[in-house]
Amino acid sequence: MVDGQQRRAHIADAVLRLAARDGLHAVSLRAVAAEAELNIGSVRHYFDSQHDLMRFAMRATIDRVTARLVERRETTDPIGRLRPDELADRLTGFLAELLPLDERRRTETTVLVEFLLAARADPGLADLAGEAIRGTVTLARRVLDALARTGAFAGDPDVEAPRLAALLDGLAFRAVLRPEITTGEECLAVLRAHLRQLTRTG
Amino acid sequence: MVDGQQRRAHIADAVLRLAARDGLHAVSLRAVAAEAELNIGSVRHYFDSQHDLMRFAMRATIDRVTARLVERRETTDPIGRLRPDELADRLTGFLAELLPLDERRRTETTVLVEFLLAARADPGLADLAGEAIRGTVTLARRVLDALARTGAFAGDPDVEAPRLAALLDGLAFRAVLRPEITTGEECLAVLRAHLRQLTRTG
DNA sequence: AAATTGGTATCACGAGTGTGCTAGAAAAGT
DNA sequence: ACTTTTCTAGCACACTCGTGATACCAATTT
Numbered sequence: 001m002v003d004g005q006q007r008r009a010h011i012a013d014a015v016l017r018l019a020a021r022d023g024l025h026a027v028s029l030r031a032v033a034a035e036a037e038l039n040i041g042s043v044r045h046y047f048d049s050q051h052d053l054m055r056f057a058m059r060a061t062i063d064r065v066t067a068r069l070v071e072r073r074e075t076t077d078p079i080g081r082l083r084p085d086e087l088a089d090r091l092t093g094f095l096a097e098l099l100p101l102d103e104r105r106r107t108e109t110t111v112l113v114e115f116l117l118a119a120r121a122d123p124g125l126a127d128l129a130g131e132a133i134r135g136t137v138t139l140a141r142r143v144l145d146a147l148a149r150t151g152a153f154a155g156d157p158d159v160e161a162p163r164l165a166a167l168l169d170g171l172a173f174r175a176v177l178r179p180e181i182t183t184g185e186e187c188l189a190v191l192r193a194h195l196r197q198l199t200r201t202g
Numbered sequence: 203m204v205d206g207q208q209r210r211a212h213i214a215d216a217v218l219r220l221a222a223r224d225g226l227h228a229v230s231l232r233a234v235a236a237e238a239e240l241n242i243g244s245v246r247h248y249f250d251s252q253h254d255l256m257r258f259a260m261r262a263t264i265d266r267v268t269a270r271l272v273e274r275r276e277t278t279d280p281i282g283r284l285r286p287d288e289l290a291d292r293l294t295g296f297l298a299e300l301l302p303l304d305e306r307r308r309t310e311t312t313v314l315v316e317f318l319l320a321a322r323a324d325p326g327l328a329d330l331a332g333e334a335i336r337g338t339v340t341l342a343r344r345v346l347d348a349l350a351r352t353g354a355f356a357g358d359p360d361v362e363a364p365r366l367a368a369l370l371d372g373l374a375f376r377a378v379l380r381p382e383i384t385t386g387e388e389c390l391a392v393l394r395a396h397l398r399q400l401t402r403t404g
Numbered sequence: 405a406a407a408t409t410g411g412t413a414t415c416a417c418g419a420g421t422g423t424g425c426t427a428g429a430a431a432a433g434t
Numbered sequence: 435a436c437t438t439t440t441c442t443a444g445c446a447c448a449c450t451c452g453t454g455a456t457a458c459c460a461a462t463t464t
Contacts, residue, residue, distance in 0.1 A: 004440095023323035025227055028421065041443045050422060110322075116379050117319055120312075121225035133380045162384065163369070163392045170372020177318050178335045182364065190365045197399070206410095230451060243413050252452060 008046050008056065011036050015057040020107040024114040027054075051124055058115040058128050062135070065108055068097050069139065076146040084152040084199035091143050092192045098136070098168050099191075100175050101184045110176045140164035144198075152199040160198065167194055210248050210258065213238050217259040222309040226316040231255075253326055260317045260330050264337070267310055270299050271341065278348040286354040286401035293345050294394045300338070300370050301393075302377050303386045312378045342366035346400070354401040362400065369396055 014036035018027050029050060033040045047053040075094040082090070100106035112132060119129035140161040147153035153160075171190060174182035216238035220229050231252060235242045249255040277296040284292070302308035314334060321331035342363045349355035355362075373392060376384035 021323075023320070026323070029423090030421080039441095039443055042441070044423080045441060113319065117315065118225070120379060121223075121228070130380060130383065133376060133383050136376075137383075159391055159395045162388050163396060166372035166376055166384070166392060167365070167369050168372065169375055170368035170370065173371055173375050174335060174338075174368055177322060178332060181332065181335050181339075182368070186364050189361055190368060193361045194365060209411095231453090232451080241411095241413055244411070246453085247411055 004046065007042075009060070011038070011043055011046060011053070012057045012060045015053065016061060016107055016111050019057075019114050020110045024118050029053075054115075054118075055125065055128070057111075058119075058125060061108055061111050061115065062128060062132055065097065065112070066135070069094075072097065076142055082150070084150070085196055087147065087150060087152060088195035088199050089192060091146060091195055092188060095139070095143060095164075095168060095191060095195075096188060098139070099172055099184070099187050100179070101187070106176070106179075109172050113173060113176050136165040136169055137161050140168065143195075147195075147198060155198065164194065167191070206248065209244075211262070213240070213245055213248060213255070214259045214262045217255065218263060218309055218313050221259075221316050222312045226320050229256075256317075256320075257327065257330070259313075260321075260327060263310055263313050263317065264330060264334055267299065267314070268337070271296075274299065278344055284352070286352070287398055289349065289352060289354060290397035290401050291394060293348060293397055294390060297341070297345060297366075297370060297393060297397075298390060300341070301374055301386070301389050302381070303389070308378070308381075311374050315375060315378050338367040338371055339363050342370065345397075349397075349400060357400065366396065369393070 011032065014032050015027055018031055018035050029040055029043055032053070033043045036043065043053070047056065072094055075090060097105070098109065100109040115125065116129050116132060119125035140163075141157060144153060144155075144157055144160055144164065148157075167190070171182065171187045175184065175187055213234065216234050217229055220233055220237050231242055231245055234255070235245045238245065245255070249258065274296055277292060299307065300311065302311040317327065318331050318334060321327035342365075343359060346355060346357075346359055346362055346366065350359075369392070373384065373389045377386065377389055
């Protein structure tokens, strides 16, 4: 007996690799089967339709990123008294989980952008897209809370959270599209500057 | 004799409408012909290949947005002495040209996002994508210059320009994907807050 | 008036797509 | 040992796609 969960994950991985490399439009059943080194019939055994496969892959990506953030959620806990700049740098590293700074994060971010855009015209993915888009704001809110808890920040969260969320998604988007223009170092520098400035305003 | 330029623009319009409504993957020669109420043969008469058509449409979109910005470029000229906040609001309106705040801008922004992502796996569009991505930073630089010229801002342009660019693209991206989450008002509020804060920092 | 170009309209081909369907092999349950 | 489920493998159908090729009409040129 084969491990069904593991097989599905393996297939989803093929989808992610393919989508990140060649774009979502290149993700066909046949291409996925080839990439996963499986037969088309096998792929279809684990996923009833192409749509199921896509949804599963998108779900998996969101969960994967979320899991990383949860793993590191203690980063936002104010252990001890840190200097504001130190706290800002700490949170920069935390939020950098959403930026394409290495192979893994690049794949995840790229695929998410692809899926989000696809969801625009595909009602079957609308809920997942909403989840992801809201997720960034939620995360931003959490980080701002962490700043506020140390008294280093006292701005209006209803403006600052969307602002930080847009900045994050914008950096990710630009770095995904043209890494040689919006480099990883630049992303970090910008994000760090933003968080540091927030600590100076409140 | 038919006006070739006009016909090409008409066809490109059909591409934009289609791409904005159903996504780029739905833009086939047949769909474009139907949308433009032309015969496939006619479309093919004006464009040698599908790739030519795509390139032309992307080029047209970039030019259209650029033209709007050039039309309003005097907005960045410091006529008279404005209060910093007034200047910030003025520049907010200027940069809002890149945000999907009405039908026209929504179409343009959406299509641009679609094309940018498509360019990731299509070397034939790479130069246009680079142009667009660089364009946002250039624009950001111009706005920061305008701020600096009035002495209201003295930050580091090498950080602030990419930051503003990422914020702009992030707002546009999010508002294109989920307008009910990242609304037009929120975009404006965030952008205004950002520019106002810049005037207070320097 | 004849010839050339510009524009419109179709057909046909090969390639690629998702999916319905069938069937053999392998493993698990009885 | 037999049956049933799981898995793998592949055929075939209907569809869409871009494009080559062809033909016909209209306007302009010669």
